[in-house]
Amino acid sequence: MSVVPALRARRVVPAACAAILALAACGQATQAGSATREDLGDFVVREALLETDEYVDLANQLSEEGWLEDIAEALNASLNLPVDIGIRFAECGQSNAFYLPDEREIQMCLELFDGEREVFAAYFETEQEIEDAVAGSFHWTVFHEVGHALVDVLDIPVTGREEDTADSLATWWLIDGQGGEASTISAALSFYTDPSQAGEIDDSEYAGDHSFSQQRYYALACHVYGSDPEGYAYLLEEEWLTPERAEYCPAEFERLSASWYALLAPHLKE
Numbered sequence: 484m485s486v487v488p489a490l491r492a493r494r495v496v497p498a499a500c501a502a503i504l505a506l507a508a509c510g511q512a513t514q515a516g517s518a519t520r521e522d523l524g525d526f527v528v529r530e531a532l533l534e535t536d537e538y539v540d541l542a543n544q545l546s547e548e549g550w551l552e553d554i555a556e557a558l559n560a561s562l563n564l565p566v567d568i569g570i571r572f573a574e575c576g577q578s579n580a581f582y583l584p585d586e587r588e589i590q591m592c593l594e595l596f597d598g599e600r601e602v603f604a605a606y607f608e609t610e611q612e613i614e615d616a617v618a619g620s621f622h623w624t625v626f627h628e629v630g631h632a633l634v635d636v637l638d639i640p641v642t643g644r645e646e647d648t649a650d651s652l653a654t655w656w657l658i659d660g661q662g663g664e665a666s667t668i669s670a671a672l673s674f675y676t677d678p679s680q681a682g683e684i685d686d687s688e689y690a691g692d693h694s695f696s697q698q699r700y701y702a703l704a705c706h707v708y709g710s711d712p713e714g715y716a717y718l719l720e721e722e723w724l725t726p727e728r729a730e731y732c733p734a735e736f737e738r739l740s741a742s743w744y745a746l747l748a749p750h751l752k753e
């Protein structure tokens with residue numbers, strides 16, 4: 484499994500925060516932060532909720548490898564929280580993941596592994612490439628759910644779709660925490676090939692609370708490219724991105740990164 488990045492407060496935060504203060508969002512985050520700055524909670528790995536023997540075996544293997552434990556450790560090294568947030572494997576009957584606000588708990592469905600393996604097996608040749616892509620996409624999905632959890636317990640302001648906010652937290656954390664770009668690219672590829680959105684789009688999809696998978700794919704690819712246009716020039720050269728979108732990606736990622744640092748500044752450990 485790849486390294487799970489931790490984040491620290493960075494020195495640009497006060498300046499970014501000051502610039503945004505006029506919009507009140509930063510003020511609100513700071514206010515919420517002043518009440519929650521003490522480290523009263525942690526991400527806590529809870530026992531898996533499983534019925535099928537096959538998934539019990541898989542959960543045992545993943546626990547031995549520390550999949551959730553490493554992520555919880557990185558988050559706890561980075562964030563002061565007002566309350567505990569649970570995180571566990573579960574059997575859900577679908578390839579998905581959830582944040583349950585009433586339980587303050589993230590549930591990562593083990594069905595995800597089957598779904599992702601199928602997607603990546605069509606793309607990669609070696610077992611190692613498939614495993615790495617599954618692990619990367621899993622990583623990103625955990626951080627997406629962490630985004631929902633932080634919106635909930637830290638009262639992070641949301642001014643558009645909360646799903647887009649959760650996407651942006653995952654992408655920012657994995658990129659700025661260093662070393663998570665490959666995970667973000669794996670998640671992007673998973674969205675690109677989402678079989679549930681092949682063919683005609685119906686009203687329920689237009690009315691859904693997620694952006695379309697293809698839009699999520701382009702947003703993730705854009706933010707990885709924007710974080711380092713020279714290092715990720717291949718994303719443009721190999722047409723992962725359109726040139727029209729790519730032009731704006733560096734500024735888009737910089738704004739995204741400054742916004743998350745400002746919003747989380749009161750909660751990031753020094």
Ligand SMILES: [Zn+2]
Pocket residue numbers: 627628631646649
């Ligand atoms: Zn979500």
